[in-house]
Amino acid sequence: xxxxxxxxxxxxxxxxxxxxxxxxxxxxxxxxxxxxxxxxxxxxxxxxxxxxxxxxxxxxxxxxxxxxxxxxxxxxxxxxxxxxxxxxxxxxxxxxxxxxxxxxxxxxxxxxxxxxxxxxxxxxxxxxxxxxxxxxxxxxxxxxxxxxxxxxxxxxxxxxxxxxxxxxxxxxxxxxxxxxxxxxxxxxxxxxxxxxxxxxxxxxxxxxxxxxxxxxxxxxxxxxxxxxxxxxxxx
Numbered sequence: 410x411x412x413x414x415x416x417x418x419x420x421x422x423x424x425x426x427x428x429x430x431x432x433x434x435x436x437x438x439x440x441x442x443x444x445x446x447x448x449x450x451x452x453x454x455x456x457x458x459x460x461x462x463x464x465x466x467x468x469x470x471x472x473x474x475x476x477x478x479x480x481x482x483x484x485x486x487x488x489x490x491x492x493x494x495x496x497x498x499x500x501x502x503x504x505x506x507x508x509x510x511x512x513x514x515x516x517x518x519x520x521x522x523x524x525x526x527x528x529x530x531x532x533x534x535x536x537x538x539x540x541x542x543x544x545x546x547x548x549x550x551x552x553x554x555x556x557x558x559x560x561x562x563x564x565x566x567x568x569x570x571x572x573x574x575x576x577x578x579x580x581x582x583x584x585x586x587x588x589x590x591x592x593x594x595x596x597x598x599x600x601x602x603x604x605x606x607x608x609x610x611x612x613x614x615x616x617x618x619x620x621x622x623x624x625x626x627x628x629x630x631x632x633x634x635x636x637x638x639x640x641x642x643x644x
Contacts, residue, residue, distance in 0.1 A: 423448040434570030443574075446547045453485040457548040459539070459577060462622025462632065463561050464513040466499055467506035470560035474499035474528070476515050478562075479620030480535065482542045487631040493538040494620035496525035499567070514614035541578040548577050553598050553626050555583035584629055591633065592641040598625055604642050605632035 432440075442577055449456040451559075460481040467473030480493045502517040509515065526534065539548070552558035559581050562573045595601040602609045607628040610621035636642070 431535050433567075433571050435567045438570070438572035439574050441574075446609075449485060449547075449549070455546060456485050457490070457543050457546050458483045458485060458551050458582070458630075459507060459543075459548050460551045460623045460626040461558050461562065462619045462626060464515070464617070464619050465509060465561055466502065466515060466620075467509050468557075469587055470557075470564050473504055473506065473509070474501060475531075475561045475565050476513065476520065476525075477619045478531070478535070478565075479618060479623035480538065481620075481623045482539070482548070483627060487627060487634055491538075492544045492620060493535065493625070494618065495531050495534055496520055496523050497531045498525040498527055500528065500568075510614075512614060518522065525633070528565055530562050532566050532569045532571055534572070536575060543576070547581055549580060550577040551582040551584065551626065551630065553584045553622070553629075555581045583607055584626060584633075587627050587633055588629075591636060598629065599628055604641070605629060 418489050431437075447455065459481060463475050463477050464477045465473050465475050476499055477494070481489050482491050483489045491528050491557070498520055499515070502515075505515055514631045550559065550562075559573070566573050566575075584598075585601070588595065588601055593601060593604060595604060599609045602625055605628075608625070610625040
């Protein structure tokens with residue numbers, strides 16, 4: 410190959426490499442190496458659980474947005490240490506779906522009057538709450554529909570170039586999966602709460618929030634821990 414041609418090819422290759430875009434900040438945040446921790450099976454007292462529930466403007470993360478979040482930080486045995494509730498003003502309130510509105514009564518003007526914060530301020534508040542209560546303790550996120558809540562939390566944090574993994578372990582726990590393994594096949598929180606004999610959350614839209622959902626998640630988890638081996642309530 411002619412030297413001139415070789416030089417041209419090297420120049421093109423170098424230009425392509427140098428012009429390659431860096432990963433977004435939220436990708437870099439997720440890739441940060443974290444300290445190795447011992448398994449919760451070995452040292453349960455070192456770990457915490459973050460029971461999370463979110464309300465949104467619809468079902469599609471990235472198009473619809475989170476409009477509130479409730480978090481209950483607890484020990485592995487279900488003892489609640491502290492809670493956080495935030496209302497969040499979405500960037501695109503016009504995308505609100507009729508189904509979401511019927512569940513959570515979202516209204517942009519009402520949210521503003523109730524002190525809703527923007528997505529970036531919400532992410533900052535969530536991280537500050539976690540650092541204050543959990544410190545550096547490893548924490549597992551727990552939700553009733555974990556893929557839904559984790560996806561919306563992920564998109565909220567991307568708005569400020571962050572990753573929810575600043576706070577929570579890579580693995581996420583799912584309450585219906587825990588119940589399913591015990592023979593309880595209810596996929597709705599209200600039905601599972603009824604079967605376990607624990608108070609449900611309000612189902613009046615104006616009073617149905619992330620924190621009421623987070624707390625019923627705690628009660629369901631506590632009830633699952635109390636089940637005698639081999640028992641199946643309500644069967």
